[in-house]
Amino acid sequence: MTALQRLLLLPCLAPFVIVIVLSALTRGTPVRLQLLIWRTPPLPIGAWTALAASTGAALAAGTTMLLRPSRQPLRRQVHRAVENLEREPQPPQPSPSMPERDIREPAPTVAVAYRVIQQPERVRSRPSDSDTSDWDQDPDRDW
Structure with a gap:
């Protein structure tokens, strides 16, 4: 566990510890719970809350352990060959896939x-006089 994980463990376990402490302090008359047709033995409310909190914590811990990876994730290792320092650096070679052209040339x-799939309609319907929309009407033309 890292230091951050240990530090985060305290606030995560605090609600469980608080419920266990309050359950230990709560002693009352025994209570029976009924689930459908099954009745539980009589236990104090504190015992029921401690049992519920412990069961939830155990299920959460078990799920966490099952979901935890068994191996460390793969990490990339970079191996670089030691270059000869006496050799002078060579200029980069142009890529053979990209032809060189002058910057001032226009774009290719x-x-x-293409193929026309459907001819446009030749006959357009005339808009009725009751149409009040001003679509396709130039406002500067009728002044």
């Missing part, structure tokens, strides 16, 4: 083949 044009 791409020709795309």
Whole structure:
């Protein structure tokens, strides 16, 4: 466990410890619980709360242990060869996939083949006079 995990363990276990302490201080008359047709033996309320808190903590701890990875995750190791210091560095070679061109040249044009799937309608319906929308009407034309 790291130091951070140990530090976070205290606030995570604090509610469990508080419930156990309050359960130990709570001693009352024995109570029976009924689940469907089954009745539990009579126990004080403090015992029931301690039993519930302990069961929940045990289930949470068990689930945490089952979900914890059994092996450490893989870590990348970088191995670099020791380069000869006497050799002078070579300039980077241009990539063969990208042709070089002058910056002042325009961008290359791409020709795309296309096909008209459906002809547009030739006949347009005339808008009725009751249509009050001003779509496609230039306001500067009728002054």
